[in-house]
Amino acid sequence: MQAPSVGGVRLPKGKGETVRLPRGASLTDFAEKIDANPASLVQVLFHLGEMVTATQSVSDDVLELLGGEMNYDVQVVSPEEEDRELLESFSISYGSDEGDDDDLAARPPVVTVMGHVDHGKTRLLDTIRKTKVAEAEAGGITQHIGAYQVDTELEGVDRKITFIDTPGHEAFTAMRARGAKSTDIAVIVVAADDGVMPQTIEAINHAQAADVPIVVAVNKIDKEGANPQKIRQQLTEYGLVAEEYGGDTMFVDISARQNINIEGLLEAVLLTADASLDLRANPDMEAQGVAIEAHLDRGRGPVATVLVQRGTLRVGDSVVAGDASGRVRRMLDEFGEDVKEALPSRPVQVIGFTSVPGAGDTFLVVDEDRVARQIADRRRARERNAQLASRRKRVSLEDLDAALKETNELNLIIKGDNSGTVEALEDALMKIDVGEEVQLRVLHRGVGAITEGDINLAIASDVIVLGFNVRAEGKATELATREGIDIRYYSVIYQAIDEIEQALKGMLKPIYEEVELGTAEVREVFRSSRVGTIAGCLVTDGIIRRNAKARLVRDGAVVAESLTVNSLKRFKDDATEVRDGYECGLTLGSFNDIKVDDKIMTYEMREKPRE
Ligand code: GDP
Numbered sequence: 063m064q065a066p067s068v069g070g071v072r073l074p075k076g077k078g079e080t081v082r083l084p085r086g087a088s089l090t091d092f093a094e095k096i097d098a099n100p101a102s103l104v105q106v107l108f109h110l111g112e113m114v115t116a117t118q119s120v121s122d123d124v125l126e127l128l129g130g131e132m133n134y135d136v137q138v139v140s141p142e143e144e145d146r147e148l149l150e151s152f153s154i155s156y157g158s159d160e161g162d163d164d165d166l167a168a169r170p171p172v173v174t175v176m177g178h179v180d181h182g183k184t185r186l187l188d189t190i191r192k193t194k195v196a197e198a199e200a201g202g203i204t205q206h207i208g209a210y211q212v213d214t215e216l217e218g219v220d221r222k223i224t225f226i227d228t229p230g231h232e233a234f235t236a237m238r239a240r241g242a243k244s245t246d247i248a249v250i251v252v253a254a255d256d257g258v259m260p261q262t263i264e265a266i267n268h269a270q271a272a273d274v275p276i277v278v279a280v281n282k283i284d285k286e287g288a289n290p291q292k293i294r295q296q297l298t299e300y301g302l303v304a305e306e307y308g309g310d311t312m313f314v315d316i317s318a319r320q321n322i323n324i325e326g327l328l329e330a331v332l333l334t335a336d337a338s339l340d341l342r343a344n345p346d347m348e349a350q351g352v353a354i355e356a357h358l359d360r361g362r363g364p365v366a367t368v369l370v371q372r373g374t375l376r377v378g379d380s381v382v383a384g385d386a387s388g389r390v391r392r393m394l395d396e397f398g399e400d401v402k403e404a405l406p407s408r409p410v411q412v413i414g415f416t417s418v419p420g421a422g423d424t425f426l427v428v429d430e431d432r433v434a435r436q437i438a439d440r441r442r443a444r445e446r447n448a449q450l451a452s453r454r455k456r457v458s459l460e461d462l463d464a465a466l467k468e469t470n471e472l473n474l475i476i477k478g479d480n481s482g483t484v485e486a487l488e489d490a491l492m493k494i495d496v497g498e499e500v501q502l503r504v505l506h507r508g509v510g511a512i513t514e515g516d517i518n519l520a521i522a523s524d525v526i527v528l529g530f531n532v533r534a535e536g537k538a539t540e541l542a543t544r545e546g547i548d549i550r551y552y553s554v555i556y557q558a559i560d561e562i563e564q565a566l567k568g569m570l571k572p573i574y575e576e577v578e579l580g581t582a583e584v585r586e587v588f589r590s591s592r593v594g595t596i597a598g599c600l601v602t603d604g605i606i607r608r609n610a611k612a613r614l615v616r617d618g619a620v621v622a623e624s625l626t627v628n629s630l631k632r633f634k635d636d637a638t639e640v641r642d643g644y645e646c647g648l649t650l651g652s653f654n655d656i657k658v659d660d661k662i663m664t665y666e667m668r669e670k671p672r673e
Contacts, residue, residue, distance in 0.1 A: 074098040076134035083136060084144050084444065086119040089128075096134060103128060141444065148440055149426075152433055156426055159344040159372050166342035169406040170211065170222035171335040172244060172369065174234050175279075176265035177251035182281040186251055186318040187227055190328075193321060208355030208367040209409035210396040214328045221332055224369070224407045226354060234268060243272070244352050244369055244422075246339055247331055251279045254288035254315070258296040266300050275338045276302060277312050277330045284317040310337075343406035348427035349375035353383045353419045354409065357480030358510045358532075364388070364415040368425050375404040375427065380434045381412065384423030385442040387434035388415035418509035420481045472500065472566055475516050476507040478530035483555070484509060487530055490559050496566045511535035512542075512549060520547045526565070528558060574667040580604025580642060584660040588647075593629065595654040596647050599662065606630060607639040610664040612650060616657065625650040627664060 074096055081095050089107070093100040093116075100116040107114055107128060114120050122138040129136030139147070149156055159166060175183045191210055211224045226234075226244065234245060248269035252262055269276050278297060280290045294304045294313055303309020312330040316323045335341055349370050356366035366383060368375070375381075379390045391414035393401045404410040417438075419425065428434050474491070478484035484507050491502060506519055512527055512534040520527050520542070527534075527542070527549045534542060534549055542549050552558040586598035599606070608630040614622045630637050631647045640646040650656065 074102075074132055076129075076132050078133055078135055080135045080137055081129060082139055083125055084139050085122060085141060086444070087125060087138075088117050088119055089114065090116045092125065092128065092136075096132070106131065144444060145441070148437065152428065152437065154426065154428060156350055156424060159342075160347045161344050165344045165346060167345050167406075169341050169343045170224050171246040171331060171339070171341055172209075172224045172226065172407055173247045173249055173331055174226045174245040174274075175249045175251060176234065176269065177279075178253070178256070178259035178261040178265075181251045181253040181256065181259070181262070182318045183251050186249075186279065186281065186316070186324075187225060189318045189321055189324055190225060191227075193324060207394070207396050207409065207411045209369060211408060212328070214325070214332070216329060216332045222407070223328060223331055224409060226369075228355070234272075244354060244371075245272070245274055246341060247335055248274045248276050249279050249327070249331065250276055251281050251318075252293050252297075253282045253285075254280050254290045254293055255282050255285045257289075257292060258300075263300060266297075266302065270301070275334050277314065277327070277334050278302060278304075279327050280313055280315045281318050283315045284320045284322065290315045341407075343372040345372075345374050345405050347373040349373035349379065349381075349404070350424070350426040351375075353421060353423045353425050355421055355480070355482065356383075356386075356415075356418045356509070357482075358418050362413050364418040364509075365411055365413055366415055366419050366425075367409055367411050369409045370404045370406055372406050373427065374406075375408075375410065375412075377402055379427045380429065380431045381415070381425055381427055382434040382437045383415065383419035383425035385438045385445060386415045386417040386419040386423070387431070387438035389431055389434075390414045418481055421485065472502050472562070473525040474502065474504050474562070475512075475520055475525050475527045476504055476530065477512050477516060477528070477532050478507075478509060479532050481509050483530055487528070487555055487558060490555060491562055494559065494563050494566060496563065500566050502562070502566060512538050514538045514541055517541045517545070517547055521545050526550065526562075528552065528562075530555075530558065573670045575670045576665045577668050578604065579610050579664040579666055580606050581664070582606050582640075582646065582648070582662045584656060584658055584662065585645075587656055587658060593649055594652060595656050596649055597656045597660075597662065598645065598647050600645050601640050601642045603642050604664075605639045605641050606646060606648065606662070606664055607666075608637070610666055612662050612664045614650070614653070614656065615661040615663060616659075621655065621660070622650075622653060625653050627662075 076096065083092060083095065089103040090100045093103055104114065104116050107124065110127065112124055114124070125138055126136050175187055177183050190212060206227060208228060209224060209226050211222050214221055214223060248265070250262065250265050250269070252258060266276065280293050282288055283290055294307065302311040304311060304313045312334055314323060314327045314330045316327050350373055351369045351371035353366050353368050356364065359365045364386065368383065375390065375393070377390050377393055381388060381390055390412050393404060394411040395401050401410055428437065476484055476488055478487060488504055488507055494502060505525055506516065511532050512529050514537050516527060517538050519525065527547060529549060529551045531553050533551065550561065580601060581603040582599035582601045584597045584599050588596040588598065590596055606627060608627055610627050612625040612627050613620050614625060627648050628651045629649045630640060632640060632644065637646065
């Protein structure tokens with residue numbers, strides 16, 4: 063059989079075999095899998111209208127297109143699948159408990175508090191923290207580690223509940239977007255004096271989309287005008303029907319400020335968990351869970367709060383979270399006290415990572431440090447490739463010209479003191495929109511000081527470096543100064559957003575608009591062998607200015623565009639401009655098709671200020 067050929071390039075021919083490629087693979091990766099010459103793939107793509115180099119990451123579409131041409135069934139493997147395969151290659155499975163039913167033990171529910179702004183989420187978390195924990199522990203909770211656990215009681219049995227200490231659905235959704243399910247129950251706080259508001263509904267939608275049961279805390283019942291029944295009524299519209307009306311959602315009236323009925327809320331959380339969830343996990347396996355907060359501590363290095371979801375985490379364990387690895391040197395609880403082991407649903411601060419994991423990254427314990435390091439390295443490499451692939455604009459031959467003309471990009475590197483703020487800043491920056499012509503691109507982001515590595519990347523790619531609550535370290539400043547790299551330091555997100563927005567606007571090309579200057583009617587036409595056709599005109603409107611742009615209109619139709627008033631005379635004298643009501647003689651350069659009664663309309667291109 064004849065090998066297929068595109069544009070004269072002979073291609074390797076598949077038999078419909080499946081070729082699995084990771085997202086962001088290059089033509090070299092592809093060529094390797096099918097034992098072909100990467101250069102021939104580059105050529106083929108060129109003929110198909112795509113210009114890429116052999117080692118550059120290409121998009122899913124391009125891989126599939128190319129595969130189709132050569133009769134291979136290309137499957138682009140998603141990052142999740144790839145990660146699962148990566149872990150499988152180390153004989154690790156993430157996400158399920160080991161063993162059978164007998165190995166599972168009850169675990170406390172994990173709760174996220176959501177609701178409209180000012181309805182009392184933060185206050186509620188504070189009140190629960192203070193009252194519940196102070197009872198048990200002399201010192202009370204001294205540390206904000208991103209989550210805490212409280213002791214309570216249900217029907218005479220001691221129980222625990224874990225609260226995620228970041229109110230709002232942003233964190234909840236961000237974690238879910240990364241495939242981490244951290245929350246078992248959502249407490250939706252609604253102020254009884256205010257009622258159901260947009261973010262209340264958003265929070266409900268998020269919880270329902272995640273299939274997380276809801277308990278409604280009707281807050282601020284101490285306030286005048288509080289109407290808890292109205293809240294119950296309003297929420298029926300969103301599928302939340304109170305138990306007392308025959309539904310299955312528990313509504314609890316509380317006051318976070320006056321500490322009224324917090325006990326009742328905790329009870330409702332446990333009852334809801336017992337009724338609708340089977341919260342059990344195997345404590346006798348290597349720990350797995352999710353990182354909920356992480357930052358770089360000056361003295362202690364990377365510090366991450368992890369929520370153990372199954373297994374038991376112990377000091378000395380080798381751990382990997384996202385692309386950060388390490389060994390648990392110390393674990394601290396919310397009281398700032400050392401813990402030796404953490405059971406399912408327990409949040410603990412872990413010290414011992416060599417870099418800062420991201421909030422929402424999954425974490426797991428592996429047999430050896432080496433394995434943790436390898437997994438982290440592979441993930442980092444994959445992340446980098448995927449970023450390259452998504453970043454690089456595909457340029458087809460038709461687009462190339464346009465692309466070269468219009469790609470106006472502001473490249474950024476964002477470094478910050480913890481992963482939460484870096485993400486928040488990046489999100490906010492990416493939302494800045496000054497129009498299609500100018501794009502913002504984040505080439506790299508990370509937690510910690512601005513390093514020489516960051517500056518080197520900046521040099522290569524023409525970048526502004528943002529430091530949020532971090533500074534440049536060591537030689538980085540010197541290098542940046544020498545190479546003229548712009549480093550900007552911020553400690554307020556809005557200020558960063560403002561400045562970057564200004565910078566983006568500054569990159570916009572000026573917009574010009576046409577401004578009418580004046581019109582002249584042709585009364586006589588003279589031919590001159592020296593200067594061509596001279597129009598003897600009367601200015602009927604505005605002014606005619608020498609060197610202005612002009613168009614010629616005859617019987618209402620434009621005969622010629624983009625002409626220039628080359629010479630302008632009042633009688634024998636050169637004039638720079640002639641006003642309406644006066645006569646003048648003018649020429650339109652080499653344009654000679656001028657007739658009596660033609661109208662010459664002149665205009666100027668002026669730069670239009672952007673708002
Ligand atoms: P968040 O935006 O939902 O986190 O709301 P906050 O917890 O910051 O509370 C907003 C305001 O409502 C604060 O001034 C609180 O003191 C107040 N607040 C919270 N709970 C109650 C309550 O039960 N009763 C009254 N009267 N005020 C409350």
